[in-house]
Amino acid sequence: MMKKIHVSDITQAVESLCIEANIVLGEDIRRSLREAIPKEDRALSKEVLKKLLENADIAYEEQIPICQDTGLAVVFVELGQEVYIEGGSLTEAIQRGVSQGYTRGYLRASAVADPIDRQNTGDNTPAVIHYDVQPGDRLTLTVAPKGFGSENMSALKMLTPADGLAGVERFVIETVRAAGPNPCPPLVVGVGVGGTMEKAALLAKYALTRDLGLPHGNPFWADEEQKLLTALNALGIGPAGLGGRTTALAVHIETYATHIAGLPVAVNIGCHVTRHRSATL
Amino acid sequence: MEFHLTTPLTDMNIRALSMGDTVLLSGLLYTARDAAHKRILAMLEAGETPPFPFDGQVVYYAGPSPAAPGRVIGSIGPTTSGRMDPYAPALMETGLRCMIGKGARNDAVREAIRKANGVYFVAIGGAAALMSRCVAAVRMVAFPELGAEAVRALTVVNFPVIVGIDSYGRDIYKP
Numbered sequence: 001m002m003k004k005i006h007v008s009d010i011t012q013a014v015e016s017l018c019i020e021a022n023i024v025l026g027e028d029i030r031r032s033l034r035e036a037i038p039k040e041d042r043a044l045s046k047e048v049l050k051k052l053l054e055n056a057d058i059a060y061e062e063q064i065p066i067c068q069d070t071g072l073a074v075v076f077v078e079l080g081q082e083v084y085i086e087g088g089s090l091t092e093a094i095q096r097g098v099s100q101g102y103t104r105g106y107l108r109a110s111a112v113a114d115p116i117d118r119q120n121t122g123d124n125t126p127a128v129i130h131y132d133v134q135p136g137d138r139l140t141l142t143v144a145p146k147g148f149g150s151e152n153m154s155a156l157k158m159l160t161p162a163d164g165l166a167g168v169e170r171f172v173i174e175t176v177r178a179a180g181p182n183p184c185p186p187l188v189v190g191v192g193v194g195g196t197m198e199k200a201a202l203l204a205k206y207a208l209t210r211d212l213g214l215p216h217g218n219p220f221w222a223d224e225e226q227k228l229l230t231a232l233n234a235l236g237i238g239p240a241g242l243g244g245r246t247t248a249l250a251v252h253i254e255t256y257a258t259h260i261a262g263l264p265v266a267v268n269i270g271c272h273v274t275r276h277r278s279a280t281l
Numbered sequence: 282m283e284f285h286l287t288t289p290l291t292d293m294n295i296r297a298l299s300m301g302d303t304v305l306l307s308g309l310l311y312t313a314r315d316a317a318h319k320r321i322l323a324m325l326e327a328g329e330t331p332p333f334p335f336d337g338q339v340v341y342y343a344g345p346s347p348a349a350p351g352r353v354i355g356s357i358g359p360t361t362s363g364r365m366d367p368y369a370p371a372l373m374e375t376g377l378r379c380m381i382g383k384g385a386r387n388d389a390v391r392e393a394i395r396k397a398n399g400v401y402f403v404a405i406g407g408a409a410a411l412m413s414r415c416v417a418a419v420r421m422v423a424f425p426e427l428g429a430e431a432v433r434a435l436t437v438v439n440f441p442v443i444v445g446i447d448s449y450g451r452d453i454y455k456p
Contacts, residue, residue, distance in 0.1 A: 051408050059356070059410035068346045068356040068409040068429075106355055108346040108429050118316065120428050149361045149383070149406060181454055182361045182384035184406035240405050241384065242443070242453065273407050 002084040003137035005281050007093035010085070010141070013279045014097025017143035018073060019105035021277040022065045025056035028212035029188075029249065029272065036186065036239075036246040045244030049186075052239070052272055067184075067273045070107040071145030073098045073127035076209060080136035091129060094141070099123040101143075110148070130202065144209050144276040150187070150269045153179035156201055159263040168193055168265050169228060175267040176232050176248070181241020184271035187248045188212065189232065192266040195256035204268035207252035209276040216253055225251045239272075285439070289337030290379055295400050298444045300451040304402065305439040310341040310381065311422065314360050316430040318368040320423075325375055332423035332432055335376035339402075342382035344429035345413075354416045354435070358409030359383040362401070366390050373397045381442055385454040395450035403445035403453065415440040 033049050040046045059066040075094055085093075102109060102124035111125060112118040155175045159167045172191055179187075192203025215222035228251040238244025249272070258264060286294050288308035298304065311333050313321065321331050342362050346355030362382030369380065370393040378399035383406035386394075394401055404412065418436040425431050445453045 048405055051405055051411060055408040055411040058414065062352075062410065062413075064349070064352070064410050064413060065346045065356040066410060067407045068344060068358050069360070070346060106347045106349040108344065108355070110344075110429065120430075122428070152361065152364075180385055182363060184383065240403070242403075271407055 002082055003080070004084050004086050005139055007085060007087040007090065009281060010090065010093040010139070011097040011100065013141055013281060014075065014094050014143060015101040015104065017141060017277045017279055018098055018101025018107065018145065021143050021145055021275040022070045022105065022107050023059055023063055025059065025066050025273065026211070026275070029274065030056060032212050032249040033186070033272065036249070040239070040244050040246060042244060044242055045239050045246070048239035048242065049246065065107055066275070067147060067271075068108055069110065069147035069149060070102065070124070071147045071275070072111060073102070073124060074144045074146050074205065075127050075129045076142040076144065076206065077129060077131045078138075078140040079131060079133050080138045081133055082137035083139050094129055095125050095127060098127040099125050139281045140278060141281070142209055142276055142278040144205075147271055147273065150183035150271040153183040154204070154266070154268045156197065156264070156266040158197065159265055161261070161263055163263055165224070167263065169231065171265050172228055172251070172267050173231055173235070176237070176269070177235055179269055180237060183269045184273070185237050185241055185248070186239055186246045186272050188270035188274040189228070189248050189251045190268040190270060191228075191251060191253045192268070193253060193255045193264070194258035195264060197264055199256055200264035200266040201268070203254035203256060204266035207254040208268055208270045208274050210252045212250045221253050221255060225253050288339050290339065290400070291337065292398060295378065295398055295448050298400055298447050300444050300447045300453050302444045304442050304444065306339065306402075306442060307438050307440070308436070310339050310435045310437055310440065312341050312343045312345070312431075312433045312435060314342050314344050314430055315364055316427050317424055317432050318365050318372075322368050322371055325371065331375070333434070335372065335378070337378065339379040339381060340377060341435065342380065345433070346429070348419075354413055354419050356409035356413050357416065358407055358412055359404040362386055369393060373399060386446060386452070391446055391450055391452055394446050395448065398448045400444060400448055401446035402442035404442050412440065
């Protein structure tokens, strides 16, 4: 028995997710910013964190974006194989939802159609859509708008098996150190380890959609997340890059099987406005 | 130290500022980011007059989100300044001296700031809703077809910034 979902419901859901994700800062990030204030020694570092919380309050009260960079819209789709999409194309329904969300929500149009010609498309489409087909009859949509101040500081490296865990740690730390103040710290750092080149990048992006405070399911990697977080916060980059103890709020690692010859590692840097909103139809 | 300054900034205003000082800016700020910088540089190379006066004026590396009905402007925080590093020294040779953005500048920009008696202000990245409250009026100045990347004149009141690089070349990111 197939479950029918009409494209108009998908468009409506995506539109709402785009607007909510950009205007309402997640409670997980708010909590993390609040908890960071007493850990800072300097008045300036504390002040920056307070301003970020105040900014989130203003965005909510006035229903305006938390950050003017409302991102390129990244959409993760988990499609149950028992779902029948009626009324048209799933991809077009998602793109229409992004267009409506960014237009009706007064979100910034930051997409250019060609990376060299650079004409703005005017409605922030096309979104970057990732599909995953799963058992069941549910459709889950996650909209994760990605600002490019942080996206630009992300990096990928094909390590070799001999580089091992120490090589992974070095690469994550060096990437964050090189990013310095640019990606709007405190950061959420998504790390993808394993797979192929594109799989590692996708894992790193997906890692940014995990709520802060939820550790990796495997205790080895959960420990590694904490170890890396401690190492990153020892870099001294601090809130807004003006120095301090809070360079990152969280490190999220996602892993996948890989080849006997390889150890791909991707680091996707998220700013303190690492946004994501999900809905299940 | 904390300063209240009104644009355009004078030589004395700029000389008095030290790296790390907080400043509340009032007056006009001109927005310009990647695409506008590319166009302004092309205009200068063609011997044309830039779309706004440079001397003492403040360029804000920013592209706002659209204003909802009844609002002056949408959210407007700084973008990453480093992307404007390839353009900034040439603009400073033509009289630009004051910039607002976020993040580090390269050695060439730091040196250009020192030579020109300029200043680079840092605004808190991502505090864009908060900063929108400081904007009292907006006027389109040039390149409206660039959308968020157009040059706009913002009338601001007590717009909060920190001195990132002062006129002596001292850099908050290079302690």
